[in-house]
Amino acid sequence: MVAKTSSHSIITTKLSAPECDGRLITRRALFDAFVRTQGSILTVVAAAGSGKSTLLAEIHQSLATSGTGLGWINLDPDDDTPSNFATYLVAALIRLDPGAKFDDLMLQGRTPFRDIEPLFRRLLAHVSNLPRDAVLFLDDFQHIQNDVILFFLNKLLASAPPTLRVVIASRQRIPLDLSRFRLRNRLIDVQQEDLSFSAQQAYDFLKLSHGVDLGQKDLALLLETTEGWPTGLQLAGLALRKHACQTSQLIEKFSGRDRDLSTYLMEVVLRSQPEAVRQFLLATAPLTRMSAGLAAAVSGHPNGAAMIEHLSRANLFVIALDREGGWYRYHHLFSSFLQDQVTATDPTLLSRVFERASTWCEAQGLTTEAIQYALDGQHYDRACDLIATHAATLTMRQGDHYTVLEWMRRLPERYHLRTPELALAHAWARAFSRDSDRATAIADRVLQQLRSQDGWNLPQQAVTEQSFVARVIQVMASGANDEIDNAIELGIALRKELGDDxxxxxxxxxxxxxxxxxxxxxxxxxxxxxxxxxxxxxxxxxxxxxxxxxxxxxxxxxxxxxxxxxxxxxxxxxxxxxxxxxxxxxxxxxxxxxxxxxxxxxxxxxxxxxxxxxxxxxTATFGPLYPLFLAYRIDARLSALRGEPDHARRILMDGQDTALSMGQPRLYLNLAIEEVTLRLNAGDITGAMESVARTQLLEDRTLKQATTFRGEHDALKLLRARLALANGDAALALRLITMLLQQQPSTGSVSFALTLRAVRAHAMWADQRPSDAIRELDKALSSAALEQHAYPIAHAGPGLIPILKAIVERRGDAPLGGDLRVKRALESTLLTTLSTEDQSLAIAATGAALHDAKPTETLTDREIELLRLVEAGLANKQLADALLISESTVKWHLHNIYSKIGVGSRTAAVARARELTMLK
The missing domain is CATH 1.25.40.10 (Tetratricopeptide repeat domain)
Structure with a gap:
């Protein structure tokens, strides 16, 4: 079927293997070795009509009941762009491993990002951790020529685990590096001659599928002419069943297994059909896939379902795309022939079919397909109307910028300003797609036309409303482009004008x-x-x-x-x-x-x-700067804390490349500071200085650029102090940090102030002032304990470990009150984190320390309501139904409850909540 969600719709039938017709001849011998060999690759390279897809469908069916994960993609020319290919690959991986969390990859795949590498690295990581045997099918691979996609697939095949097998079918040589698999006897290579039918197979096929019982002489002549070509035999069977002359006379007219043969036989097959069937075939030929309703709509036939059923029974190259029989397509060779016939006999039919298909899809809520058919048929007026109607909702209210950008890419530029709604939806999508300059230019143009009423002739109220939208886009684009002062100035004025309506x-x-x-x-x-x-x-x-x-x-x-x-x-x-x-x-x-x-x-x-x-x-989707920076920073910090400094640095360097491509110097600066800091925390002073030199962080012009934003200016000063400390000049580090602390405003970043105090404690310890260091770090711990704000202190690095140990040793086993117990929990978390040990130890220590203390957080009404239902014995699905939320949200609430009251299970949560009189 085709996904009906109008915003993020993908054509799900592209992800479904064709149904395997039980009347066909089994080709089991061609893939037995593949099924038995872990980590193997099966390639099928043969001409159109050789039975490639049929073979893949039989392999798929043979594995369907084995517990093997199966993912399938029917590739087409549109998939030769990295974003489209990634979208469908991620969707196939979801089917291949339904238990995995691929939401982030699906979002990335649907995004027209400029750098495909981050997504492809993520895909490689997911594939390398597949928990069970899985097979990925890539049919019609001849459409893939993009070097970026091919490079990624080579890396995927090279790094794939033994649990993953891959099947690739193509009409042309497969441009992938498969030599290593051939050397290891893990490549099963099916060629044209392997797919050709033997005499017995040809006889059985014609008898079973067409009721044609050929004698030995006629069969030999037919095999000589067709060379066992499955589609040639299929066409011959259709022709022989309908032809009035002697069998041998028809067979003798075949010219060989080439275009002449297929054209001749198809013409014979088409001419032999009743007029109603012939017209139905020609009218539905342009459809990439069809349902009974769609086929009836474009052909005018009163019963599309009955006609498709007739075509299927007659073996007229109709392939079911789902088990329910809802969606079908024609064999590629047959579809191509039919479309050639349409072009030759009635060129206007294609345009009419696309228009009718677009109208039908719109009525069914298949907005994406409706627009695609309008664009395919060059019905640009209709496409404009559809896009203008739906684009604003998608991009402005749902955040689906990619779909809108794809529509606008296919729509000729002369239509881009057809309506203000269309133009402004395009501008909005550009503003959130790292293309704020283009967004501003479009918004400016719209405002000019609204003022001049050039071509739109709108009522004044509409002019006012569309002008407000254009001006909002201008402000957002300024913010996304990091023109912060301008965005604030314009935004304050516009906010007053907008009022509350x-x-x-x-x-x-x-x-x-x-x-x-x-x-x-x-x-x-x-x-x-x-x-x-x-x-x-x-x-x-x-x-x-x-x-x-x-x-x-x-x-x-x-x-x-x-x-x-x-x-x-x-x-x-x-x-x-x-x-x-x-x-x-x-x-x-x-x-x-x-x-x-x-x-x-x-x-x-x-x-x-x-x-x-x-x-x-x-890290691979839209802006603006801060969410993008946050994503890179969190990912890098997690890698660093897990003892993977090289991976952390690669993440940050990827981010720096993105910043350069976006023209975002502040993003680049922040990521460079983070890179140097994490290298210092890892004890790699030489590497940190190399990063400083590469990124020019200590250049005067870099500091001058940073003065526009206080955060970056202060972060650079802290970095200078940390570099001094790493190079043994604790006194200089102390002076720099003390000045920074004195300059911090009362309304400034508490998080940054905690890091300053922690680094200052480290500098005091290095300056042989242990008592001062302990007191300074204790101040930071006191400020952070109530909120369990651990990372700003941990960000000072492992140099804090001896100071933390000294604090713990001085306290000894003395009984602690509630506040001190919470502080002890924070100290335990910090020691575990900085030691890069099992994080569960820190969580357990924190939970144990908090258990006897007064909770620092209360449960919300929703959490208490959920706990009451847990106490009543409801499972997660029942909880979700009772509270009208998703199961994932239930799990999220339970995790929050455990964290707040220091427990690790549902039963313990209920007991602890009763103990704290939260449940009565």
Missing amino acids: RPFLTSSICNTLSYGYFARQEFELSARTASEAYRAGHRAGVPYPTVWAIFLQGVAALEMGHVRSAFEHSGRAVDCAHTAESSRGYSSAMAALLSAEVALQRCDLDRAAEFMGLGRSF
Whole structure:
């Protein structure tokens, strides 16, 4: 079937193996070795009509009941772009391994990002960890010529685990490096001659499929003419069944297994059909796939289902694309022949078919297919109307920028300003696709035409509303382009003009303002403005800008040291993202990114890694700068804390390349500072200095560029102090850090201040001042303990370990009160994290320390309601149904409850909640 979701729709029949017709001759001998050999590759290279897809379908069917994971892609010319190929490959991997979490990869695959490498690396990582035997089928591989895709597939095949096998069918030589598999006897290479039918197979096929019983002489002549070509025999069977003359006379007219033969036989087959069947075949030939309803709509036949059934019974090259018999396609060779006939006899029929197909798909809610058919048929007026109707909802309210950009790519540029709705949807998508200059240019052009009424002739109210949208895009594009002061100035003025009657635009502009205040480190103002955006988004009933608002509230709260508040915001973001199924990709990724950052700030590495599975998509998707930076930073920090410094550095260098390609110097600067810092934390002083030299971080012009933003300016000064400390000049490091602490505003970043104090403690320890170092670090611990704000302290590096041990030793076994117990939990977490040991030890230590202490967080009403249902014995699915939420949201709430009250199971959570009188 075709996915009916209009926003993120992919054609799911491309992911389905054709049904294996039981009347066909088995080719089991050709793939027995493949089934038995782990890590093997089976290639099928043969001309059209040789039975490649049929062979693949039989292999697929033979494995379907074996417990093997199966993924299939029917490739077509559109898949020879990295983003399209990645989209369908990820979708196939989801079917191949349904238990895996591929949401982030699906989002990345649907995105027109400029750098495919991050996604392909993620795909390689997923494939290398497949938990069970799996087979990936790639049919019609001749369409793939893109060097980037081929390079990736070579790497995938080279690094694939033994559990993965691959089947590739192509009409042309497969341009992949398969020599190593041939040398290891793991390549099963099926050629043209292998697919040709023997005399017995040909006899059985004609008898079973067509009821044609050829004598030995006629069969030999037919085999000589067709050389056992399966499609030639299929066509011959159809012709022989219908032809009135003697069998030998018809066979003698065959000219051989080439285009002449196929054309002759197809003409014979087509002429032998009743007029109604012939007209139906020609009318449906342009369809890439068809259902009974679609076929009836384009052909005018009153019963499309009956006609398709007739074609199937008559073996007229109709292939079922699903088990339910809902969708079909013609054999490629037959489809090509039919379309040639249409072009030769009635060139206007193609255009009519595409128009009717577009109309039918629109009525069925298949918006993407409706627009594709309108574009295929060059019905650009209709395509414009459809895109203008649906694009604004997709890009502005659901965050699906890729679909809109793909439509606009196919639509000739002369139509791009056909309506203001069309142009502004395009501009909005550009603003969030790292193309803010183009977004601004389109918005400017729209405003000019609105003022001049050049060609649109809109009523004044419409002019006013579309002008507001264009101006909002201008402000957002400025923010996305890191022109923060300009975005804030324009945004404040526009916010006043919008009033309270346009909540969606108000939410969008307030989000931009909040983002700008955050960049200027005005965190309280950022949080307040994000709250306004949240309220407006709720009034508008649009989850996408609402999730953005919650994200901004959360990251501002983290900078102010309010980790518990950020934790609550992350929960709200997850809930809000799950309310909008069509926008789950972008919104859920943003919610996951915030949740990952909150978990990392508490040094809960396992939970942070779990959320980064989806949040990582920002490293290969849209802007603006901060979510992209956050995604790179979290990923790199997790790798560094797990003892993988080289991988962490590669992540950050990839981010730097992205920043350069985007023209984002501030993103580049932040990622470069992070790279040097992580190398220092790993004890690689030489490598850190190499990174400094490569990125020119200590150049005067770099510092001058950074002065525009206080955060980057201070981060560079801290880096200078850390480099001095690493090179043995503790006194200089102390002076620099002390000056930084004195200059920190009271409204500045609490998170950064914690790191400053922790590095200062390290410098004091290195300067032979252990007592001062202990006191300084204890100040940081006291500030962070209540919120369990661990990472800013851990970010000072392993140099804190001896100071932490000294603090623990001085305290000894003295009984501790609640507040000191919470501080001890933080110390335990830090020691475990900095020692890069099993993070579960830190989580267990934290839970044990918190168990007897007063909880630092209370349960929300929703969490208490959920616990009551848990106490009643409801399973997760029942909990989800009772609370009208998803099972994943139930699991998220349970995880939060465990973290808040220091338990590890449902039973313990109920008992602990009763002990704390949270349940009555």
